[in-house]
């Protein structure tokens with residue numbers, strides 16, 4: 001019997017994933033001083049035991065001021081390497097590769113962890129022991145609940161490029177397999193792309209080329225230390241903002257081609273996050289899938305689809321019909337870390353699992 005597309009291996013540069021199911025990055029706000037700890041080992045480790053093709057860590061800050069909250073994970077110092085390596089090593093023992101999402105939160109930094117704030121991500125003021133001054137492309141705050149960012153100087157931009165490269169080196173030393181650069185959701189890199197948040201008049205603002213200059217520089221700097229290992233970029237394909245200049249799918253198509261020409265292997269296609277004025281489509285929950293499909297088709301680049309991918313048949317169709325190369329799954333894997341095993345049962349295949357689980361006969365024979 002033919003193997004369903006969701007369970008075809010996928011060659012991501014020099015790495016072969018055993019299937020097309022990737023864990024989407026999810027902040028857990030459970031670190032102290034940026035360190036990965038037991039929480040992350042259990043959280044990521046449990047997904048590693050359950051047959052997914054790739055696990056992406058939560059947004060991992062390249063600089064302390066690049067954290068969304070005081071409790072974010074980070075990799076801004078060599079001391080952070082060991083905690084990450086412990087998780088990578090565990091995952092490798094289950095034959096599951098790890099992708100680290102490198103991030104800088106920009107003007108959306110210095111907020112309370114969701115369950116500690118007063119709703120709607122209240123800012124932590126810069127004079128609070130758990131707050132700091134935030135940076136953005138321009139001095140425009142995300143909203144009234146967020147701190148006013150400083151417009152980054154060119155020196156600060158150069159430093160940030162260096163921070164991404166230094167972080168990538170540490171990720172390599174920790175033995176991780178993939179880096180995903182977080183260029184989406186209104187965080188720092190995204191504020192440079194969007195005309196809503198980037199009003200600069202220097203070489204980092206204005207034209208498409210200028211607004212994407214930071215990203216090209218980060219990709220080149222990361223590539224230089226990351227060697228020939230896979231590199232993914234996550235973007236907001238559109239901002240869902242009408243009646244004002246904003247980043248849209250046409251620019252994303254151009255940007256995706258640019259990123260791939262600079263050595264990026266796959267574009268992870270999310271959306272939104274830059275503006276409170278965003279209005280999401282209401283006709284379907286999985287409204288990001290057509291965005292990934294358009295990037296795949298019109299930019300002609302490998303893509304990942306994400307958002308409300310909860311059903312194995314739906315996930316398989318996204319791959320089999322060529323809409324995307326990977327599916328990134330977030331909340332469904334929190335509900336059910338065994339989702340990949342259930343998907344395999346439902347689609348009539350067995351998947352490779354760590355010995356401890358594989359020998360337990362947990363594939364449901366009724367579906368085969």
Ligand code: FNR
Pocket residue numbers: 024025026027028058059101182184185234270306307308309328329330331332
């Ligand atoms: C997220 N998401 C997210 N995205 C990202 O690029 N970096 C991150 O660190 C996070 N953090 C995060 C935390 C939590 C708790 C959730 C639920 C989501 C977005 C996530 O990766 C995904 O794109 C969305 O959740 C949509 O996919 P699902 O949940 O519908 O499968």
